[in-house]
Amino acid sequence: MLQEKYFFLKHFFYLAIHKLTMDFSSKLLENAVNEMSQFPGIGKRTALRLVLHLLKQPKEHTQNLSQSLQLMRDEIIFCKNCHNISDKELCEICSNQNRSEQIICVVEDIRDVMAIENTSQFRGQYHVLGGKISPMDGIGPGELNITSLVEKVKSGKVKELIFALSSTMEGDTTNFFIFRQIEQYEIITTTIARGISVGDELEYADEVTLGRSIVNRIPFEASLKNS
Numbered sequence: 554m555l556q557e558k559y560f561f562l563k564h565f566f567y568l569a570i571h572k573l574t575m576d577f578s579s580k581l582l583e584n585a586v587n588e589m590s591q592f593p594g595i596g597k598r599t600a601l602r603l604v605l606h607l608l609k610q611p612k613e614h615t616q617n618l619s620q621s622l623q624l625m626r627d628e629i630i631f632c633k634n635c636h637n638i639s640d641k642e643l644c645e646i647c648s649n650q651n652r653s654e655q656i657i658c659v660v661e662d663i664r665d666v667m668a669i670e671n672t673s674q675f676r677g678q679y680h681v682l683g684g685k686i687s688p689m690d691g692i693g694p695g696e697l698n699i700t701s702l703v704e705k706v707k708s709g710k711v712k713e714l715i716f717a718l719s720s721t722m723e724g725d726t727t728n729f730f731i732f733r734q735i736e737q738y739e740i741i742t743t744t745i746a747r748g749i750s751v752g753d754e755l756e757y758a759d760e761v762t763l764g765r766s767i768v769n770r771i772p773f774e775a776s777l778k779n780s
């Protein structure tokens with residue numbers, strides 16, 4: 554009986570929500586909500602709330618928002634050296650003469666660069682892979698910026714590679730894959746000594762812990778023995 558009631562309630566709410574997302578009085582509103590709900594974590598109800606919010610604001614707010622999004626999409630490029638998101642061919646970090654090109658920190662994306670930059674503990678350059686090897690999501694080594702990293706190591710300019718991917722299975726797999734590609738070259742490989750638990754993402758680690766873990770980095774091979 555209770556199960557029946559639950560079943561009914563569930564369907565009632567489903568229909569109510571479904572109705573909300575379907576019965577728009579305006580096609581223009583519906584289109585805007587559909588576009589907005591494509592963001593991760595934004596359902597139709599939240600999208601509707603955001604769109605209604607925009608409608609209450611002066612028109613310029615929406616104009617500024619759409620213009621800045623369009624401009625970002627059109628103009629943003631990837632740094633030709635480190636693959637970080639940049640406004641210029643060479644990003645601010647790669648074009649800074651005070652940053653050493655001998656130490657390269659390997660990260661997944663721009664959020665990791667920002668997190669490490671916030672610690673002010675790293676004066677080398679980055680190499681942004683653009684993701685992690687993840688067969689489940691169809692991401693193989695070929696989809697990532699690994700070849701250009703190996704080329705950099707081959708050139709002989711790099712003295713140390715710091716692996717700073719999150720300690721997930723995908724992160725470990727990616728580190729190991731790169732390590733195997735470069736272990737024949739004379740280069741030091743290290744990994745950041747994490748005070749954060751396994752699986753934590755870099756961007757969520759606090760600045761002090763992350764800063765300390767960069768300073769106290771450990772040889773990569775030692776990290777393999779521990780795991």
Ligand SMILES: [Zn+2]
Pocket residue numbers: 632633634635636637643644645646647648
């Ligand atoms: Zn760069």
